Amino acid sequence: MRRLILGHTTEFTLLAVMVVLCVGLSLATDRFFTISNAFDVLNVSAVNIIFAVGLLVVLISGGIDISFAVAASVVQYVTALALGALGGGNWAEGFIIAGAIGIGLGLINAALVYRLHIISIVATISTFNIFGLLMFFTKGVSIYDLPEWLTTRVVFFEREMADGSWIELTLPVVVMILCCLATWFMISRTTIGRQLYAFGDNPEGARRFGINIAAMHYISFGWMGLMAGIAGLMQAHYAEEVVPNALYGRELDVLAATVLGGARLGGGKGSVIGCVLGVLMVSITQNGLNLMGVSPFAFKMIVGAIILIAITLSSARIDKLFPFLATDSTKRKGTHQ
């Protein structure tokens, strides 16, 4: 148990903060601590979690991706058009088309980073702008005429609670869970996953060890693309429309939540559970503030302040903030950080 906690400090800290937050919110408002509210939070954060686990893989391999939200918009739009051209389609076709386009866009990023040696933040900021061509070609026109199967809510499990509220397990949540499981399996139960961590931690070392560097780039960005594609499709399903710039601006929010969950910019560190907790923490805060009747305009301010404090605290070491408290051994460690 001790080893488990020490090995996953960020995750447990986050969990502890979330428990405190949840207890506080349950005391502040009686509607927070209900099962139906928990399902609401899950339904709302499903799309962001799918993005986040994709981004996690890129972060673990030492890269960063800014373009995924715009890529997801492209996927949404092209998928909607393609399904229209196919005369309707179905879920299987939708997933295949969205996934394939997503992977394709991810591979573009990977090729820029690997083939042209452009560092990932520069490459993905560039593709962020280039994928923005969507707004140029569509002139900002939304698609409301989606196939019926795509906009019909799919509910796997529903039940009326004693107080009359409904709990619903919807498709985005199920897909989200599958994405998390798949990502977890890949990064912690396969050789490829171990190689991704190794490559993110020390690219040159990994290369000399015989790890296929090209494959690492294509797999991490391809996985991100796949997740972006699925998330785009889920967002279209959830919103029942395709708006070309609906997902703009998500990238930085998702990035903040993912890193809050313990993924390290620079690679080699991060876990699926931490990343899910990071996104959930932001959603729970928003949900709680909403139930407490706080003005929606204040939401982002409070969420931003919480993230700022959390990130500052998790990176700060007590002995660094207050050098006079440091013992000899921590001091020695501190200088090498």
Place this chain on the structure above:
Amino acid sequence: MKAMAQKFNATFGADMTGPAIAFVAVIVIFGLAANNFISAATFGSVAFQLPELGLLTLAMLLPLLTGGINLSITFTANLSGLAAASVMQMYGGADASPGAFLLGVLAALATGGAAGLMTGAAIAYTRAHPILVTLSMMIFLRGLGEFLTRGGDVSGFPSFIAPIGHGSILGLPIPLLIFIACVGLWQLLLTRFKLGFGLLMVGSNIEAARYSGLNTRRILVLVYTLSGLMCAVAGVIMLARFNSVRVGHGESYLLITVLAAFLGGINPFGGFGRVLPVFVALIVLQLLSSGLNLMGANQHLATALWGVLMIVVMAARTIVSTYIASRRKKG
């Protein structure tokens, strides 16, 4: 040819090559494609649009040189503009006196400086990654601004501030003059001041800089504070240009400023870079968007082309450097 290249490098520096080639290419291509491109009107529109993006890029520049980044620049600029606006509102809105305006500018600088100081302190003392700190700062400032303005805009300013956004002195737009002054200031800072030298050292190797006796924390705090102050200047210019303040104005510039800096030869890992190539890169980006405007395309196409330009320049750099390296190996 080789002698010419050497002379060019000696006069302007090797990092000027990319922006200079792009500059010539854009002028030639648009000059041939649109016959009214090389005209006073084009350069007039560039001169008026350049300062907003330019000042924000200057704000982004110093953190990038230290190996960091400041993602909160646009909202710091908005919030500083908001501070100036609320001071002017307090002193009578449209009837505010020049004194109130000056006070407003001071309030803007104080706000920008304070935001930068907080960011800098968080980065310097916790050693958290600058992307994270400034990203959460960005979310916080955006929230704060939206909370204060309720998502609306603040307008109604005295008429004498309009020239700051639209006026000209001797045919040169005032915002451009302010921008050029700021470019000069940054150039001076980087080449003639201890802080400029120190921040480049921090960017190339922060540990080595610390062991050489540089106060790296102080440098980081100052860098982000200066970045915040530059955002405040941008915020005031935006206020004068739009005659209103709205949280979210110029939001789309954020990633473009990073692009412009890298296009201008700033090393993505920090430590190396100069102001003048970035200035040229900014002109190239603005010319590109003005040229496309002239040909009837919209901003979205221009933004996409900025991305393409970036990739071409970066790829060309990689190819040239591997070519040089392979030649050296053979020789």
